[in-house]
Amino acid sequence: MTTHPTRRLIAAVGALALLAGAAAADDDMDYYMSVFEPLPALPPIPADNSLTAAKVELGKMLFFEPRLSASGVISCATCHNPALGWADRLPRGTGHEGQIGLRNTPTVLNSGFLPNQFWDGREPDLEGQALGPIQAPDEMAMDLEEALERIAEFDIYIEHFTRAFPEDETPISAENVAYALASFQRTLNTPNSPFDRFLRGDQGAMTEQQVRGMMAFADNGCVACHQGPALTDGLFHRFELPGPTDLGRFVVTGEEHDRYAFRTPTLRNVAVTYPYFHNGSIDTLHDAVNLMGEQMLGQEFDDDTLNDIVAFLHALTGEQPVVNIPALP
Amino acid sequence: MTTHPTRRLIAAVGALALLAGAAAADDDMDYYMSVFEPLPALPPIPADNSLTAAKVELGKMLFFEPRLSASGVISCATCHNPALGWADRLPRGTGHEGQIGLRNTPTVLNSGFLPNQFWDGREPDLEGQALGPIQAPDEMAMDLEEALERIAEFDIYIEHFTRAFPEDETPISAENVAYALASFQRTLNTPNSPFDRFLRGDQGAMTEQQVRGMMAFADNGCVACHQGPALTDGLFHRFELPGPTDLGRFVVTGEEHDRYAFRTPTLRNVAVTYPYFHNGSIDTLHDAVNLMGEQMLGQEFDDDTLNDIVAFLHALTGEQPVVNIPALP
Numbered sequence: 001m002t003t004h005p006t007r008r009l010i011a012a013v014g015a016l017a018l019l020a021g022a023a024a025a026d027d028d029m030d031y032y033m034s035v036f037e038p039l040p041a042l043p044p045i046p047a048d049n050s051l052t053a054a055k056v057e058l059g060k061m062l063f064f065e066p067r068l069s070a071s072g073v074i075s076c077a078t079c080h081n082p083a084l085g086w087a088d089r090l091p092r093g094t095g096h097e098g099q100i101g102l103r104n105t106p107t108v109l110n111s112g113f114l115p116n117q118f119w120d121g122r123e124p125d126l127e128g129q130a131l132g133p134i135q136a137p138d139e140m141a142m143d144l145e146e147a148l149e150r151i152a153e154f155d156i157y158i159e160h161f162t163r164a165f166p167e168d169e170t171p172i173s174a175e176n177v178a179y180a181l182a183s184f185q186r187t188l189n190t191p192n193s194p195f196d197r198f199l200r201g202d203q204g205a206m207t208e209q210q211v212r213g214m215m216a217f218a219d220n221g222c223v224a225c226h227q228g229p230a231l232t233d234g235l236f237h238r239f240e241l242p243g244p245t246d247l248g249r250f251v252v253t254g255e256e257h258d259r260y261a262f263r264t265p266t267l268r269n270v271a272v273t274y275p276y277f278h279n280g281s282i283d284t285l286h287d288a289v290n291l292m293g294e295q296m297l298g299q300e301f302d303d304d305t306l307n308d309i310v311a312f313l314h315a316l317t318g319e320q321p322v323v324n325i326p327a328l329p
Numbered sequence: 330m331t332t333h334p335t336r337r338l339i340a341a342v343g344a345l346a347l348l349a350g351a352a353a354a355d356d357d358m359d360y361y362m363s364v365f366e367p368l369p370a371l372p373p374i375p376a377d378n379s380l381t382a383a384k385v386e387l388g389k390m391l392f393f394e395p396r397l398s399a400s401g402v403i404s405c406a407t408c409h410n411p412a413l414g415w416a417d418r419l420p421r422g423t424g425h426e427g428q429i430g431l432r433n434t435p436t437v438l439n440s441g442f443l444p445n446q447f448w449d450g451r452e453p454d455l456e457g458q459a460l461g462p463i464q465a466p467d468e469m470a471m472d473l474e475e476a477l478e479r480i481a482e483f484d485i486y487i488e489h490f491t492r493a494f495p496e497d498e499t500p501i502s503a504e505n506v507a508y509a510l511a512s513f514q515r516t517l518n519t520p521n522s523p524f525d526r527f528l529r530g531d532q533g534a535m536t537e538q539q540v541r542g543m544m545a546f547a548d549n550g551c552v553a554c555h556q557g558p559a560l561t562d563g564l565f566h567r568f569e570l571p572g573p574t575d576l577g578r579f580v581v582t583g584e585e586h587d588r589y590a591f592r593t594p595t596l597r598n599v600a601v602t603y604p605y606f607h608n609g610s611i612d613t614l615h616d617a618v619n620l621m622g623e624q625m626l627g628q629e630f631d632d633d634t635l636n637d638i639v640a641f642l643h644a645l646t647g648e649q650p651v652v653n654i655p656a657l658p
Contacts, residue, residue: 066410066413071427073419078407079402084395088401094400094401094402098425098426322653323653324653325412327412
């Protein structure tokens with residue numbers, strides 16, 4: 001381990017020190033508190049897509065709308081399944097006619113906090129992301145014009161689009177589908193995880209083991225890439241995984257250093273969004289943390305450290321949004 | 330039209346008579362009230378599967394559980410979609426790897442009130458129905474043993490099955506999956522439709538046109554087959570439809586008179602469970618009523634009668650169950 005000596009000391013006696021409330025430990029805890037950021041209630045809202053109740057409500061309908069797929073049975077919620085951490089808990093996404101895609105389905109939860117979208121970061125924001133899976137041949141396989149035609153058949157959708165985009169001459173448009181979906185997704189956040197409550201001053205919110213894990217996460221350098229409120233730097237990294245791979249970020253940039261590189265995923269709700277990595281080849285948090293230690297940090301975590309970090313990752317599961325299924329026309 | 334003279338008179342002046350509160354009209358209304366039955370709060374509960382909160386909660390989890398399908402992305406809720414009247418609004422069900430099945434997906438709503446299950450009535454109850462779609466090669470295409478193995482991997486399911494079936498030595502069994510799913514489905518009822526409220530004495534619950542439609546529905550004989558709280562006799566009838574057909578009830582009985590015969594569907598929530606008939610070949614209520622008039626009653630409804638009956642059918646849409654999506658392990 002390449003831990004800073006002070007940090008290592010803290011990791012060893014952290015819980016005890018916490019209980020004792022020693023001044024030195026307080027100082028160190030101040031340091032950890034400064035390393036991390038709790039999740040704000042809402043992600044940044046883009047200037048050209050203000051967050052309104054009308055857009056969120058419409059976006060929710062569209063999110064559950066299987067008519068946006070060629071088959072008529074696949075909606076965004078099929079793979080971003082609210083019952084399964086807003087992902088699918090499969091190694092790689094399964095879409096139109098049972099085709100299995102290249103990559104693991106990322107959770108929608110807190111996706112508004114991500115600096116960019118998709119495993120290869122090819123879209124800067126949720127507006128850019130929203131129309132991708134609808135049209136992808138191995139996902140919803142839908143022609144966008146046909147999707148708009150299907151929606152425009154229903155008076156209820158005409159009303160909802162007009163209410164959400166009152167100044168548009170043609171409210172039902174691909175752009176507005178994206179705006180509405182992005183707006184709904186910006187409301188799917190998981191505040192008040194034990195980690196957030198701890199950062200906001202509730203010292204009992206995490207277990208002692210989770211606090212040790214948080215320290216180890218910082219001390220061992222995990223936080224270098226998993227930083228910020230969503231615990232991702234939004235940057236691209238390359239490492240070896242079992243199972244299939246693809247060119248990753250290289251497809252977007254053509255840069256050699258981006259070959260096989262994938263964006264750091266958020267760790268928020270990581271305990272409920274298994275399996276892991278871009279090809280979903282790793283089933284458990286233990287194996288995932290172990291692999292990251294070896295490949296990204298060049299070190300083998302001892303069992304205690306590994307268990308502590310995994311315990312900490314469980315503290316990143318927040319309150320899941322409660323969503324009533326909308327009645328569609 | 331082959332309407333009874335008294336009934337025909339009522340159909341013509343019904344609304345007026347209602348308002349005037351004439352004694353004769355009251356008598357006639359008593360007749361109509363005696364023809365129909367409001368929906369009880371719960372369907373009959375079988376003696377060997379008592380309805381308990383623990384079973385309902387487990388059944389809800391299983392209903393939303395895509396791991397019960399071979400692909401891992403199809404759950405009961407995929408085709409019996411709560412957003413779409415607990416059906417799929419497609420002509421025929423779309424299942425494993427995009428295969429399109431033989432028949433239209435029936436709604437789960439009020440299915441506990443049906444005298445038998447499936448378009449061909451091959452199962453007597455929801456317990457018998459529940460495991461069919463899981464194993465059907467063109468639906469969820471799942472091996473039942475494998476489904477049980479997948480579920481048994483999760484402590485949360487072990488807990489839920491044990492709580493729901495405390496006296497069983499092996500709580501996780503195919504039989505108990507069926508019991509739990511059936512229990513959940515028995516809670517998916519739609520009380521308090523305008524029709525039910527009217528039958529319970531709220532004379533303003535249906536519009537005048539809907540009241541006329543109810544009378545026409547009785548007077549013209551629709552109620553002969555669409556009777557009882559679910560508005561189905563549970564019997565099998567044969568008529569000609571456009572689009573593909575199949576042997577229907579004949580497959581179950583081998584009786585010649587059952588060839589191409591299908592069970593009378595419930596009319597509850599019929600306005601939100603289009604398209605219609607066993608092959609989903611009819612898109613609108615107008616066309617469906619028209620076709621029934623011609624084929625089952627041997628008469629062509631005039632436009633007013635047709636519109637009145639369709640208006641009445643809209644009064645059969647009840648309060649939809651509000652279901653929060655469960656968090657699955």
